[in-house]
Amino acid sequence: xxxxxxxxxxxxxxxxxxxxxxxxxxxxxxxxxxxxxxxxxxxxxxxxxxxxxxxxxxxxxxxxxxxxxxxxxxxxxxxxxxxxxxxxxxxxxxxxxxxxxxxxxxxxxxxxxxxxxxxxxxxxxxxxxxxxxxxxxxxxxxxxxxxxxxxxxxxxxxxxxxxxxxxxxxxxxxxxxxx
Amino acid sequence: xxxxxxxxxxxxxxxxxxxxxxxxxxxxxxxxxxxxxxxxxxxxxxxxxxxxxxxxxxxxxxxxxxxxxxxxxxxxxxxxxxxxxxxxxxxxxxxxxxxxxxxxxxxxxxxxxxxxxxxxxxxxxxxxxxxxxxxxxxxxxxxxxxxxxxxxxxxxxxxxxxxxxxxxxxxxxxxxxxxxxxxxxxxxxxxxxxxxxxxxxxxxxxxxxxxxxxxxxxxxxxxxxxxxxxxxxxxxxxxxxxxxxxxxxxxxxxxxxxxxxxxxxxxxxxxxxxxxxxxxxxxxxxxxxxxxxxxxxxxxxxxxxxxxxxxxxxxxxxxxxxxxxxxxxxxxxxxxxxxxxxxxxxxxxxxxxxxxx
Numbered sequence: 107x108x109x110x111x112x113x114x115x116x117x118x119x120x121x122x123x124x125x126x127x128x129x130x131x132x133x134x135x136x137x138x139x140x141x142x143x144x145x146x147x148x149x150x151x152x153x154x155x156x157x158x159x160x161x162x163x164x165x166x167x168x169x170x171x172x173x174x175x176x177x178x179x180x181x182x183x184x185x186x187x188x189x190x191x192x193x194x195x196x197x198x199x200x201x202x203x204x205x206x207x208x209x210x211x212x213x214x215x216x217x218x219x220x221x222x223x224x225x226x227x228x229x230x231x232x233x234x235x236x237x238x239x240x241x242x243x244x245x246x247x248x249x250x251x252x253x254x255x256x257x258x259x260x261x262x263x264x265x266x267x268x269x270x271x272x273x274x275x276x277x278x279x280x281x282x283x284x285x
Numbered sequence: 286x287x288x289x290x291x292x293x294x295x296x297x298x299x300x301x302x303x304x305x306x307x308x309x310x311x312x313x314x315x316x317x318x319x320x321x322x323x324x325x326x327x328x329x330x331x332x333x334x335x336x337x338x339x340x341x342x343x344x345x346x347x348x349x350x351x352x353x354x355x356x357x358x359x360x361x362x363x364x365x366x367x368x369x370x371x372x373x374x375x376x377x378x379x380x381x382x383x384x385x386x387x388x389x390x391x392x393x394x395x396x397x398x399x400x401x402x403x404x405x406x407x408x409x410x411x412x413x414x415x416x417x418x419x420x421x422x423x424x425x426x427x428x429x430x431x432x433x434x435x436x437x438x439x440x441x442x443x444x445x446x447x448x449x450x451x452x453x454x455x456x457x458x459x460x461x462x463x464x465x466x467x468x469x470x471x472x473x474x475x476x477x478x479x480x481x482x483x484x485x486x487x488x489x490x491x492x493x494x495x496x497x498x499x500x501x502x503x504x505x506x507x508x509x510x511x512x513x514x515x516x517x518x519x520x521x522x523x524x525x526x527x528x529x530x531x532x533x534x535x536x537x538x539x540x541x542x543x544x545x546x547x548x549x550x551x552x553x554x555x556x557x558x559x560x561x562x563x564x565x566x567x568x569x570x571x572x573x574x575x576x577x578x579x580x581x582x583x584x585x586x587x588x589x590x591x592x593x594x595x596x597x598x599x600x601x602x603x604x605x606x607x608x609x610x611x612x613x614x615x616x617x618x619x620x621x622x623x624x625x626x627x628x629x630x631x632x633x634x635x636x637x638x639x640x641x642x
Binding site: 137166167 | 290456459461545548551624626
């Protein structure tokens with residue numbers, strides 16, 4: 107079982123990244139749960155979601171002690187970093203956050219998600235870069251599952267789909283470079 | 286059939302539609318807006334009716350009318366909105382019209398907050414509106430159950446001519462999980478309603494009414510309602526048990542809280558403490574038989590009810606346990622949800638207190 111907490115600011119794609127992850131898990135026949143928490147704002151405010159992927163039945167859908175934290179901005183990094191399970195990992199958006207977790211029992215992937223997203227062609231794909239890092243570092247789901255979910259989601263939107271796929275692959279390479 | 290990923294709110298809609306619901310009346314309120322949103326798209330596609338009413342009061346009275354004509358009808362709201370519907374629900378209960386009311390509970394009292402809570406247990410299970418009546422109350426703990434129990438609620442409601450309520454916390458509304466949807470039921474399979482005001486067409490005159498002004502008529506009517514509730518109590522009590530056979534501490538919770546409790550039970554067992562869990566699925570009728578059976582066991586030292594309230598279901602647990610074992614309570618309110626470790630601590634405290642006493 108792997109518990110993943112994705113957190114950031116509303117509009118950064120935290121919830122959609124979580125859904126891709128959950129959909130991919132479902133495609134692979136895993137038990138999955140996806141529990142979002144967000145304020146009434148469309149953009150701004152805080153957003154996070156707990157995704158659990160498991161081979162067995164999932165009891166609690168909460169993620170109070172995640173194995174993996176994906177923090178797309180500094181406030182969510184500092185808020186949730188202390189909660190990550192010992193031995194777990196954190197992906198932090200180095201473009202807009204420091205990466206000092208104040209602990210050495212977790213592996214921190216400091217990745218400039220925004221800068222890499224701009225290079226991939228769209229700043230909105232920072233979430234997909236983070237997913238790439240996660241998938242390469244943990245193998246929580248297979249690469250091809252995420253890609254096929256992307257293609258399903260962006261059907262008829264070739265440019266967006268390519269952009270997101272490119273971003274996802276960028277994330278995979280970024281993780282391999284830091285492993 | 287393969288599973289698809291759905292929100293709890295969408296699963297509720299699918300459960301309803303697939304069991305013949307063809308009329309939905311609602312008014313927006315967080316955290317259940319996805320129910321009317323989904324219904325507004327689906328209903329026109331399947332020849333059903335969707336109305337966004339001008340208020341909750343209007344919506345429940347539209348259900349009164351539509352369901353009175355024999356159509357399977359539903360409304361949905363969240364705590365403050367469900368309070369507004371209570372007058373209508375009482376009328377519907379008196380007129381014996383089957384329908385389904387969904388309450389995705391948020392934190393109260395008052396307008397409260399938009400986060401998950403279970404503070405409407407009393408309102409849902411003890412009547413809610415004025416007069417002597419009950420609803421059949423079902424509490425889903427997963428997205429799959431949100432679909433299945435809504436599906437079932439329509440059959441139960443029709444069978445007993447008692448309105449049914451789906452009582453879910455805000456977490457069920459937001460949670461996404463894989464769901465296997467039941468097949469779409471053909472409307473022709475749904476049993477005839479010989480009481481429905483579906484037009485004269487040569488039939489005898491039918492009246493659905495909640496004004497029964499003569500005491501010699503109202504008393505037998507109310508007694509007849511009670512006979513129905515007794516029958517429901519005899520036939521429909523339902524709970525899921527988890528590792529209660531040898532449990533020293535029996536935890537109990539409904540809805541998504543029961544899932545967190547289940548994790549806590551696993552953790553307690555890992556630490557060598559024999560814990561178990563009873564999860565009521567029907568809140569009315571309350572599955573008191575399951576609790577009574579547990580209370581009889583020598584192994585059972587104490588019960589602990591965990592709720593997102595100040596302690597509501599715990600009263601029914603105490604009635605069911607009937608003084609045989611101590612019953613403790615742990616609750617959070619305001620939209621806060623206890624995590625596994627909090628519940629583990631509360632269970633240990635309860636067990637310690639019980640052993641000392």
